Amino acid sequence: MKKIQFTVSTIILLVPFIYAGMHWSEFPDSVPIHFNASGEADGFGSKGFVWLLPIVNVIIWLFMLAAYKVPRLLNMPYYNADNVTHRKIAAHLLGWFQILTSLFITILSIQTSFAALGNETNIAIMPIILFLIVLTGLIIYYARQFKKTR
Numbered sequence: 456m457k458k459i460q461f462t463v464s465t466i467i468l469l470v471p472f473i474y475a476g477m478h479w480s481e482f483p484d485s486v487p488i489h490f491n492a493s494g495e496a497d498g499f500g501s502k503g504f505v506w507l508l509p510i511v512n513v514i515i516w517l518f519m520l521a522a523y524k525v526p527r528l529l530n531m532p533y534y535n536a537d538n539v540t541h542r543k544i545a546a547h548l549l550g551w552f553q554i555l556t557s558l559f560i561t562i563l564s565i566q567t568s569f570a571a572l573g574n575e576t577n578i579a580i581m582p583i584i585l586f587l588i589v590l591t592g593l594i595i596y597y598a599r600q601f602k603k604t605r
Contacts, residue, residue: 460550467557468516471509471564478572479505486571496570505571508564515556523549540604548597555593559586 482502489498522528535541
C-alpha cells in the first residue's frame with residue numbers, strides 16, 4: 456500500500472467524525488438511520504446513531520490494514536502470499552479498497568447527517584450501484600494481474 460493511499464483513506468475516514476463533532480449540538484434526538492430506494496428516510500434512531508457509520512468505517516478500514524500487514528489473511532483468486540509480486544499487487548488493491556470503501560461510507564454518513572439536520576439530501580440507489588460496479592472492476596482488474604504473474 457502506498458503512503459499516499461494510506462494518507463488519503465485516513466483523511467477520508469476522519470471527515471465524518473469531524474463533521475458529526477462539529478454539528479453534534481444541532482442534531483435532533485431522532486435521526487434517520489435507514490433510507491428506502493427513493494432516498495426517503497424510513498427508519499429512525501437516537502442521536503448517537505450518527506457515530507455508527509463512521510465507527511463501522513474504521514472497523515472495515517482496520518480489517519483491510521490487518522490484511523495488508525498479514526498477507527496470508529487474503530483469500531483472492533490466483534493470489535499466492537509467497538509471491539513478492541502478488542504481495543505488491545495486493546497492497547495496491549487494498550489501498551484502493553480502503554479509499555473506495557472509506558469514501559463510500561463517508562458519503563453515506565455525511566448524507567445521513569445532512570438529512571438529520573433537515574437539509575435536502577439525495578440518498579438514492581444509484582451511488583450504491585456505482586460503488587458496486589467500480590468495486591467489481593477493481594476486483595476483476597487485480598485478479599487478472601494476479602493471474603498474469605503466477
